[in-house]
Amino acid sequence: MNPDRVYPILLLLGSNLFMTFAWYGHLKYKSAPLTLAIIVSWGIAFFEYCLMVPANRMGSAVYSAPQLKGMQEVITLLVFAGFSAWYLGEPLKWNHWAGFGLIVAAAWLIFLD
Template sequence: MFASATPFLTIGLLILSNVFMTFAWYGHLKFESKPLYLVIMVSWGIAFFEYCAQVPANRIGYGYFNAAQLKTIQEIITLSVFVIFSVLYLGEPIHWKQIVGFGFIALGSFFIFTK
């Protein structure tokens, strides 16, 4: 594999995995009338696909990124995917306090990637 493609492939797979995991963790909130055991089983099924993207992403990216950088990338992607999900899927408004909080987390990532 070309080293120049590594960050793009890693980040792409992390985005894909986070979309699946966000639906696995929070997608059932729109189906409150469904039995808990059913939403757990469906969530496990969705999470399988999350792992099918997450594990290769970390395997491919490790070496190009260190473990702390991989985790930081994953967390920034998780927050980004979650904001989009909560607004578009759950219909929840984003509040300025959430934006400020996410901004501080993003600022923290600056220190992880600074040499």
């Protein structure tokens, strides 16, 4: 497989791991002050950007911007599904999977010629 096509996907995966923790990780610590949650989330998001920006820069050489965004959405859903079940203890229900499936179908359409 062509590394120019794979590296952006791996960077998007890494960036989504950071961003999922930044956006949702604080939900496990609802007693923490909101200001602290915002500051910690912002700090985690910095590392997300350190991966996202190169992913999009490198990826734009082989993918269109809509294709990069479509991949981003699918990766986000996969990362979130695992995070929700593993970290938050909230496994997804059938209707969540059905909704995510529709988003995956939409992303697939973006790759059609």
